[in-house]
Amino acid sequence: MGRSPCCEKAHTNKGAWTKEEDQRLIAYIRAHGEGCWRSLPKAAGLLRCGKSCRLRWMNYLRPDLKRGNFTDDEDELIIRLHSLLGNKSVSLPPSPAPPPPIDGAFINSLWSLIAGQLPGRTDNEIKNYWNTHIKRKLLARGIDPQTHRPLLSGGDGIAASNKAAPPTPHPISVPAKAAAAAIFAVAKPPPPPRPVDSSDDGGRSSSGTTSTGEPRCPDLNLELSVGPTPSSPPAETPTSARPVCLCYHLGFRGGEACSCQADSKGPHEFRYFRPLEQGQYI
DNA sequence: AACCCAATCAACCGCGCGAGC
């Protein structure tokens, strides 16, 4: 039997969007908000597939998108996050406690997770950027972009490294979503439904700058932690459930990337991540 | 000026997942 097509393909436009189509879509979403993508094209008078409308809005028309080149900070963050979440699985040592429940709307998968840490960037944009720029950058550094391990000299780069150093079997390999659930005990709730503001700024304040306009060290909200939900009282928290910030593991120090601070007893703990092995790079 | 090729990125496609019935 099979799935019904997502739209009536015979009567939909394909290819590049025209200005008029963009205007129609923007106007409709401003008036009615996002959602109901399947019925949106008809309601908005667009001869487009609902998926196509969603994609166009998400990746190009949203008012809070940041355009322009990626910064070095963004580059490095993408690399670090990819090294942790890449290849659709993340390795976690055995943990006695199951991962905390987590907001599924906020925790998605690889590219959207990374996009979630880069305000104003979309998963599609990051994915493209990864494939076109960062892969090459890592290869130039002698790092396999898939495994984040050093490439072996000689032979054919990636293939050689994969042959020689297949991914180490890890204690637990979980799909990205489950891994994310374990990693990201989100320190702030998912953003409220974005009010579709007619002002041009429309939420752009979340795009890496503070209200004063100064850059917020890539406003990464990198409070990646494992532990109780933010509502849990910080005091009295048993050691086994203490929030674990991963920004330290990601290489950030002294609150570079998040507002948390290493306590006086030492750096952040990162209980749920195996420290890098010798010779393993992020 | 014309052609070729690589890089870039918007958009498409197929599929998986979760919610609702």
Next chain:
DNA sequence: TGCTCGCGCGGTTGATTGGGT
């Protein structure tokens, strides 16, 4: 419990652009 539907993700395609010859 199984099915359908809608959403969203990752992989891929194809048009466009820019640099080199």
